[in-house]
Amino acid sequence: MSSSGAKAQSSAAKLSLPVELLPSEVARIFTHIHPVLLLSAYYARFHSLVADPVHTLLSGILPLAITQILYAVLCLPATGSDKRPTLKKKLNAPKKVSSDNNLVSKVFTVFFALVLSLLSTPVLAAVQVLFGAPITTHLLHTLLGSAHIALLAAFPLIYVHGSDSAKWREIASAYSPADEIFGGSVGCLVGAWLGAVPIPLDWDREWQKWPVTIVTGAYMGYVAGKLIGGRLLKGKRIEFD
Amino acid sequence: MPGETIPKPIAGDNNSIAAQYARAKAAKDAADRKKVAAIMKENGLALQGDKAPQKTTLEKLYERKAGAFKREWCWVVGFFAWLFCIHASGIFFFTKGFLLTRLVLEEKSSCQEPPIELSSTFKGAGEPEAGCWHPKTFDKAVVIIIDALRYDFTVPFHNTTTNPAQAFHNALPFLYDTAVSEPHNAFLLPFIADPPTTTLQRLKGLTTGTLPTFIDAGSNFAGTAIEEDNLLMQLKDAGKRIAHLGDDTWTALFPGYFEEGISRAYDSFNVWDLHTVDNGVVEHLNPLLGKDKKGLWDVTIAHFLGVDHAGHRYGPNHPAMTAKLQQMDSVLRDVVAKLDDETLLVVMGDHGMDGKGDHGGESEDEVQAALWMYSKKGVFGRTDPTFTIPPATAKIRPVNQIDLVPTLALLLGLPIPFNNLGSPIEEAFVGKKGVAWQNLAAVARMTAAGIKRYQAAYYEARGMDESTIAGSPHALWSIAEQAMISGTNKEQRWKDSYATFSAYEAETLRICRSLWARFDVPSMLLGISILAAGVLALVLYANAHAEAGSTDPALIEELDRAELELELASFAKGELAEDEPQSRSFVLTALRGIGCAVGPVLFILTGEGLTHDLLGGLSVCGLLGGLFIELKGRDLLSNPFPSTFWGWLAVIFTVSQSIGYASNSYTIWEDSILLFFISTFGALGAISSLRQQRSADRTLGVYHSLAFIALGWVASYSKLCREEQMPYCKSTYYASATSSTSAPWQLIIPFTLAVFLPEVIKSYYSSSRSYEGFAPVWIGWALRGGLILSAVFWILDAADDGDWFPYLAAGRLKSLRVPIAQTIFASTVGAGTTAFGYAIPCVSISTTAPHGASSKDAQMKTQAGSTVTILGYANTHGARYFLLVTNILLAVLMVQKPMGGGAIALMTWQILSLLEIIDLNSLSTSPIGPIILALLGSFHFFKTGHQATLSSIQWESAFIPLHTIRYPWSPLLVALNTFGAHILAAAALPLIVLWKQKPKKKGILKAVASALAWHLAYYAVVSLATTMWAGWLRRHLMLYRIFSPKFMVASAVLLIVDVIGILVALAGVRWNTLSVAEVFGWA
Structure with a gap:
């Protein structure tokens, strides 16, 4: 399904490159801590999630947001910042000079990305409803689950790509080159999709209730997608034909 | 050749499209002919004439x-x-x-007519008061069924360190203890069930004495009531009053048998509730045994479910099971304490349970139940003193469950049910001292004679000669007869005849089992x-x-x-x-x-x-x-695996769903799964459309994809829930869950369709400028007219149901509405099909200046320089073929209830959106289109008020255009109602290829054949999978309820779509192609 997209590159005028992490040591380390942090926190909260999804999802939003913000600030190039972080690596000196500026713009970008990803929450909830989620009941469950998916899948993308419309069209058509961020987002959505699979089974387990499996799938898919996109298939594109 | 004139229009109708096209094309053809002439000249071919x-x-x-x-x-x-x-x-x-199949015989045993002469007469023989075929022992009986009472629950277990006792051990010692301490009052035996070990099947066996089979041919297939001769029927005929408490399966099997006022049925499906049924039974059972109510019944049946539910919920090795068995122990002690001398008490399990506490299969743990009989009369005995101790395991001296039937019948003085295959249980007849061989021989002879009579009747009904059946036990019968009379010692004679009659019974049972209860693997x-x-x-x-x-x-x-x-x-x-x-x-x-x-x-x-x-x-x-x-020889064997993302998606949709049919949950929730897949395709269609180069294509692609999803979602709110979906599903198809008429608000739907559906179709035609030729008349008038008539039909139907016009004579409204439906059918099936055969392509040719002509139209410049524009050229094939789909649409829509009509309309809209998505993403040769169409057909099967259950068949749809049942029309109408969505999808299938195709498209037939093959492949895989699962799960608890009906639906759909594929899709493509070629020439 994936190929390097040599054919596509020739047909489309200009195609984006995969996003590279910030060239710092912190970024390199934290990007490995990040999935472990997410999964272990998720695992720790799993029983409480099964017992009381609404409360647990609600109280989980803030820690998740902090984790994602940390990940974005420490590892990812913010939108509008130098698009070629590799260059920066070579010129180590100016890094400090622009740090003040950088901080302000980063704070702004984080805020901007947070607001937009929270705005995408109702859209994600609507998609779930269209796929068959209950609409008359469990609305809060769906919205809170969507908020988690938004923070996982949408927030890093917005942080990195801002409002670059050409890039967003690429992302919306799932034709962005694989990298950590895009891979994580696709993985998160595919995981949430697969999360619907065990719901109808008559095992009568508590964890089968809405939206536990969806959120679980989203978290696992996010981590898997992040690893696959960032390592195994970096730079590849999803080809349909 | 300069000066050549444009030829005259060809003969015929000047206004026909063909004539117009020919006129316009003539200019071009003139040039062609010049070239042809030149070529022919080059090749030395003589030209005769010009x-x-x-x-x-x-x-x-x-x-x-x-x-x-x-x-x-x-x-x-x-x-x-x-x-x-x-x-x-x-x-x-x-x-x-x-x-x-096993033939269900209508015959019933009667009290006055024993199957064989009585061996010894007794006073009052042939009367229930004394005993019909054998002197009766008891007047009354209390039958207690402890659901899933496994034999090892009842026997003592010696706790050792290597083999510690489990939770179910030694919790119900009462049965064993009484059997040991009062052997004349009680005996305990292993009680072997015939699989399937489900309560419903077991109760059939326990009352009729026959073996379970899939279809009891001759009985009402949809209903569950037992119609063949059985114990309860004999009780009723003998004028006995039956009280029933507990599991409501009994009331389904025996409607109207139980005494009102003292009987109480409880829902049996809530396996999470361990106590409601049991407490209710105890509450009502105790008063029945008391002095006040003793006279109100002759036989009381009490069915406890707690042990079974504890097993399902927790498994046998759980403290809840201990508690439940202990409760049963004390309940039984109470019952025994209140029992009088003339009453027989029977306690039994209808089946066992496996290690996890479930049942339905044929494993040893599942078939080994326990049987305990008790009375204060002291009439029970053992043929051997060592038998006083109940068997330690179920392997020793087991009796069959069906053996209870002749035993109970003879003990209560009733005739043995006609179809019985069981043998009397010797402990009940051998007498206190264990030497009543004469009695034993008499009951064995009587039972064997009943079996013999039944066998003869069965073979006769089947039209078979009994003697040709291999291993016929005829010989045994004559030996037994012989043993009755010959022999020196009287006791030995009876002993021998008892042994041979028993052997005869066992042999007959073995043969019947091999004939009926085994699947032909x-x-x-x-x-x-x-x-x-x-x-x-x-x-x-x-x-x-x-x-x-x-x-x-x-x-x-x-x-x-x-x-x-x-x-x-x-x-x-x-x-x-x-x-x-x-x-x-x-x-x-x-x-x-x-x-x-x-x-x-x-x-x-x-x-x-x-x-x-x-x-x-x-x-x-x-x-x-x-x-x-x-x-292979022809090298046609190409790689059958898909090479594109879409191909894989088609495979995933088909295969994952097919695997899912192995699980009852995925089969139950099939409609939700289909919605999930349909939405997934829509989402991917939107993503794929965003990859298009042209922004107009992107917009249209996303729009149609979102419309596709939204329409499916709206349709998903038309629901008819199956029992197993409760309580997570709310039926909306009818006015209420207990009605099969439409709600008043639903009557708006047909009118809405009449207004909007033609407009929707028109909008899809307009996008390729194909709303030309016959299309406006066909869609704007004929289809709309049909829809209006349909709406009127449903109003009249509702008026009839609701008695809106009480002053009208009965049947007046029906005589009004039936011709309306007949008109619609005649116009779609008759006139519509004929018209489709002769219809011209939906194009219009103008020789005036072009108005905004685009690539959707074809232009040709005449020599004079003016431009000829063919409107609708780009969708010549599709627009014409869709006219046939509207015919099918109207026919299908007519036999649906208003809600189903709405679903079918939404499906039509979805199909049109699908066609646009397919066209915009160039997927017309991919398998995904035909597969999604099949998903749509399957999805809307549910949305038109159906389920994969026999009870959801809308039989009344046969009466929409008819007054009475008429063959072959009535079954065809029911099929059209049931599989309407599948039929519409199959009829629309060629459009995957034909939509937005220009007339000169090559290889259309091959592409249609391929698409049809993909479409059928979906149904064929589903049919194969459901068949496999039904075969594999043939002893599953839910076989009757879930897997078997699903297999039947899938098979029926496959065959119907096969037929529609040929009769509608391929035939339509033939007409269509010939008609288009007639105007535009061959590609």
């Missing part, structure tokens, strides 16, 4: 192409007809092995292999044709013309070789086998023997083998 011969050449070429098309069409039809035979024979062989496997080979053949065929059918969409007019010239040139030289249609090679090979495949099947159907079955199966297998070898 124009006539050249025209003939072109005509000849077209004629030849038309002939080739018709021949290829016949081969394609041949392939699909062959496939239908394969599917039918596969399903036939599986069904033959799977749905074992080889036949099932044969059916499954045929279906599997059919799937393989389909996929290979589809793949082979997909490659041939794909053409470059960017073919421009000029290229077409150049090609035509080349063709003309080589045709003139006589070089043009005709391609051999691939279907031909396929079918020719298959033809060799068709004779052997169909012939034997017909043989069997006419009632031939077993050898023919095998022959038929072998020939089908041989045919398939031969087919594949042939294919």
